Amino acid sequence: MTETLAIQTPHVGHASEPSAASGSAPQHSVVFDVRDLVVHYGAFTAVREVDLKIHPNEITAFIGPSGCGKSTVLRCFNRMNDTIKGARVEGTVNYRGVDLYGANVSATQVRKHVGMVFQKPNPVPKSIYENVAYGPRLAGLRNKGELDAIVEASLRGAALWDDVKDRLKSSALGLSGGQQQRLCIGRALAVQPDVILMDEPCSALDPIATARIEDLMQELKAKNTIIIVTHSMQQAARVSDRTAFFTTEVNEANDRRTGVLVEYDRTDRMFANPSDARTEAYVTGRFG
Amino acid sequence: MTLTINDLKSKKQYADKSFSVIVLLGGTTILVILAVIAYTITNRSTDAFRIAGFKFFTGQKFVPNGTPPALGILKYIFGTALTSLIAIVLAVPISLGLALYTTQVAPQWLKKPLVALTDLVAVVPSVVFGLWGIIYLAPKITTLYKHISDLCDGVPVLGSIFGKVGSGRSFMTAGLILAVMITPIITSIAREVIETCPQTDRDGALALGATRWEMITGAVMPHSIGGIVGAIMLGLGRAMGETIAVALVIGSSAAITSNLFSSGDSLPAVIALQWGEANATAKSALIAMGLTLFVMTLVVNFAATAIVTRSTKRMQGAA
Amino acid sequence: MTSVMDQTSSPAPVPSNELLEDLVGVSGRRRTKNAVMTGLMFASVAIIAIVLGFVLVTVISKGWGIVHTKFPHWFTDDIPPTARRVGPGMKAAIVGTIVTTLTATVIAVPLGIAGAVYLNEYGKRNVFARLLRFLTGVMAGVPSIVMGLFIYVFWVLPRHQEGLTGLAGAFALACLMLPIVVRATEEMLKLVPQNLRDASYALGATRSRTTLTVVIPKASAGIISGCLLAVARASGETAPLIFTVSVGASAVHKTNWNVFSGPNTALSLQIYANAKETLASAQDRGWGAALTLIALAFLFTLVARVMSARLSKKTQ
Numbered sequence A: 001m002t003e004t005l006a007i008q009t010p011h012v013g014h015a016s017e018p019s020a021a022s023g024s025a026p027q028h029s030v031v032f033d034v035r036d037l038v039v040h041y042g043a044f045t046a047v048r049e050v051d052l053k054i055h056p057n058e059i060t061a062f063i064g065p066s067g068c069g070k071s072t073v074l075r076c077f078n079r080m081n082d083t084i085k086g087a088r089v090e091g092t093v094n095y096r097g098v099d100l101y102g103a104n105v106s107a108t109q110v111r112k113h114v115g116m117v118f119q120k121p122n123p124v125p126k127s128i129y130e131n132v133a134y135g136p137r138l139a140g141l142r143n144k145g146e147l148d149a150i151v152e153a154s155l156r157g158a159a160l161w162d163d164v165k166d167r168l169k170s171s172a173l174g175l176s177g178g179q180q181q182r183l184c185i186g187r188a189l190a191v192q193p194d195v196i197l198m199d200e201p202c203s204a205l206d207p208i209a210t211a212r213i214e215d216l217m218q219e220l221k222a223k224n225t226i227i228i229v230t231h232s233m234q235q236a237a238r239v240s241d242r243t244a245f246f247t248t249e250v251n252e253a254n255d256r257r258t259g260v261l262v263e264y265d266r267t268d269r270m271f272a273n274p275s276d277a278r279t280e281a282y283v284t285g286r287f288g
Numbered sequence B: 001m002t003l004t005i006n007d008l009k010s011k012k013q014y015a016d017k018s019f020s021v022i023v024l025l026g027g028t029t030i031l032v033i034l035a036v037i038a039y040t041i042t043n044r045s046t047d048a049f050r051i052a053g054f055k056f057f058t059g060q061k062f063v064p065n066g067t068p069p070a071l072g073i074l075k076y077i078f079g080t081a082l083t084s085l086i087a088i089v090l091a092v093p094i095s096l097g098l099a100l101y102t103t104q105v106a107p108q109w110l111k112k113p114l115v116a117l118t119d120l121v122a123v124v125p126s127v128v129f130g131l132w133g134i135i136y137l138a139p140k141i142t143t144l145y146k147h148i149s150d151l152c153d154g155v156p157v158l159g160s161i162f163g164k165v166g167s168g169r170s171f172m173t174a175g176l177i178l179a180v181m182i183t184p185i186i187t188s189i190a191r192e193v194i195e196t197c198p199q200t201d202r203d204g205a206l207a208l209g210a211t212r213w214e215m216i217t218g219a220v221m222p223h224s225i226g227g228i229v230g231a232i233m234l235g236l237g238r239a240m241g242e243t244i245a246v247a248l249v250i251g252s253s254a255a256i257t258s259n260l261f262s263s264g265d266s267l268p269a270v271i272a273l274q275w276g277e278a279n280a281t282a283k284s285a286l287i288a289m290g291l292t293l294f295v296m297t298l299v300v301n302f303a304a305t306a307i308v309t310r311s312t313k314r315m316q317g318a319a
Numbered sequence C: 001m002t003s004v005m006d007q008t009s010s011p012a013p014v015p016s017n018e019l020l021e022d023l024v025g026v027s028g029r030r031r032t033k034n035a036v037m038t039g040l041m042f043a044s045v046a047i048i049a050i051v052l053g054f055v056l057v058t059v060i061s062k063g064w065g066i067v068h069t070k071f072p073h074w075f076t077d078d079i080p081p082t083a084r085r086v087g088p089g090m091k092a093a094i095v096g097t098i099v100t101t102l103t104a105t106v107i108a109v110p111l112g113i114a115g116a117v118y119l120n121e122y123g124k125r126n127v128f129a130r131l132l133r134f135l136t137g138v139m140a141g142v143p144s145i146v147m148g149l150f151i152y153v154f155w156v157l158p159r160h161q162e163g164l165t166g167l168a169g170a171f172a173l174a175c176l177m178l179p180i181v182v183r184a185t186e187e188m189l190k191l192v193p194q195n196l197r198d199a200s201y202a203l204g205a206t207r208s209r210t211t212l213t214v215v216i217p218k219a220s221a222g223i224i225s226g227c228l229l230a231v232a233r234a235s236g237e238t239a240p241l242i243f244t245v246s247v248g249a250s251a252v253h254k255t256n257w258n259v260f261s262g263p264n265t266a267l268s269l270q271i272y273a274n275a276k277e278t279l280a281s282a283q284d285r286g287w288g289a290a291l292t293l294i295a296l297a298f299l300f301t302l303v304a305r306v307m308s309a310r311l312s313k314k315t316q
């Protein structure tokens, strides 16, 4: 609540090199290394030729006009596209040295490492506690004490503990939209993920709730890598360390639009001094 | 041509008014019919209730032409409850399996044929299931019953549930046929409820690393459970009221027993089967049985509605 | 476009063994459970398909003989007066089913549509409409045999033997159809967009005129489809007819086109009566009647499905 005004003050980009990966984790300069990524939905090519590297303990923002494939690319990082019938992924997505689409890799295990928060808060119609405990339970955790500890830690991590500690057993659907979204973040944290994907996590929220989520993201950065899709350039400028700008190109042959990655750079440079004319048009066009 | 505007207006208004009265009457028929059903059936039942008193529900002997007549229907209530219970136990997993397979697993092209399959089962008249059950199924299934009975012989609880096998016309056969008959109702309602579970809820579970089955239990079920329980209750109501198929395959010898392979009788079956030879007292008793059945299904259906409403409210976050 | 890949290659990072192992698979138990449950879901589809297949194949194979030998006598001869006599003749029951169902439709459909129009166009969310909607649910749950008892007590009994007519059976069937018609029609009326009504009002049409010339025509395909499903259901009912159209299920053998007087019979009653017989001659007629009844019910359902499929195409 105290940070209400944060929304007005653009986040000043980190001038120095982003901090290195935290202690014990294997030291890789990149979390995701994406090469020549192409995604088709049936015969339709939604996005093509995406090359980018996601760096640890940074917030990377995906921006661009609607339909340019931001969500589609994001869903490649935890293989959520596997759940869509007809979706096909080409190219490679390397996660800390492992080819995510390699023969032996299990999509369900990938999602333990790469959590996701969606546009619409989507807690299940159960208690707050049950929502957070769901992931650890899947992993086979039954011990009540350990579960309690994880639930508390996750809810604290999601800055929701103080709001709900007295009503853990009441329905998650009784929470406000912003609280529900933080609950979904907490639910993702409970499986101790490495990366958190966020697909327009604030688009259904009011400015105050948005500001709280943005603050939370800055806190999470210490331990996690975050990729956020946002339709708001202001938000990208405020929260992210790097920004990827996507747009659509019309394919004359069939008059369908295919998404392409136009530019990917440090956020401050991207907004102050974009190298591609299309980025500049998009960035300045909105800011006026 | 010679009408004035005012004439037209008043005519129009008159027509409009009478139309609204007509549709109101159309709606009111439902209320009137239900009221008349309740009144006439209750009225005709009083003789039986006067003769038997509360023993009507607790008595085990039903000899309406005896002196004095014995009008106890407990065995029939038991038969109705037991056959419906068997039907529910068998139909619920199959209906849920069907609904979940259709909505969560089947490829797009298979969905419509699967829906058509369940609808086809619903179209087969109950008397046809009865005919099939009595002439075809009952004689054949006794072999299976005997196997089960032999297997369970001597086993403490199972031995008394799967006991001596008679003609094949039994609680179990009636329950089997009922299960097939109520599967389409439960399936179609469950399917509709499950389909309203938003993709985002399912994605939420999958994104936490759930397998498809874990997604179903973790996201789809919590969302749909109220509606599914409602669907089951409606199926139960239908099973309790089903007459002809049960009358044909239950064996028509009233008994209270834990042996599912024994012959029995149920309320609607007795009404149908004994109507022809019934004297005045017996008719009153049979009508009173109809009233009992009516009230039983009413209670079940009320409970179904209440559960569905409550869960819809809970879904909206009121609780 | 894949040629670019080689140029951009950088030294591939080596994954930690732990990570590799962890990403490889869900625990065997969880994967097995998923596979088993999926298998069980498929098994329930298989079970229902097999049971339906069994019933249909039995009915067709056992019923076809009597229906097509000496064709078209199955459809033109009255039912043999004794169970022992071999051979076809089901005209009385076919006619009985058609006339009682038709009469029930004539009673239930206008009432049901009127009721639904009241609920959706007039009453909407007022207390009385909500009460009626609730009672429609109650009425839909009344066991069919109770409807039969009700018509017996209310209509047949005061008229003694004269009360046993096709009309009495039709009353009982109409009581079963009414809530189905009301619900189906209301669902269809709900789908009619409000702006169509507004457009009609804007032209100065009254509410009744708007309902009759705009709303109902727009929903007509769906309404007809819903009514046909109700007819299909009613045509197969047995219990409501036992007490209302004749004394005993096998009493009538002669065709009676007149619903208003004289006892009648129906395919469902003939199936019921013959199912209780042990004679092959009678059982054969039971199977034949079952085949005829299923064909009739499927026909109604098919027409209803085709209509609603048309409707959904048109509105797309």
Ligand SMILES: Nc1ncnc2c1ncn2[C@@H]1O[C@H](COP(=O)(O)OP(=O)(O)O)[C@@H](O)[C@H]1O
Binding pocket: A041, A046, A065, A066, A067, A068, A069, A070, A071, A072, A073, A084, A259
């Ligand atoms: N499940 C799907 N099936 C078919 N096409 C899809 C699907 N999801 C997205 N698309 C198409 O892929 C393109 C990119 O979509 P998306 O990634 O959602 O864009 P963004 O998130 O940038 O708005 C769009 O043209 C969209 O219509």
Ligand SMILES: [Mg+2]
Binding pocket: A070, A071, A072, A199, A229
């Ligand atoms: Mg998107």
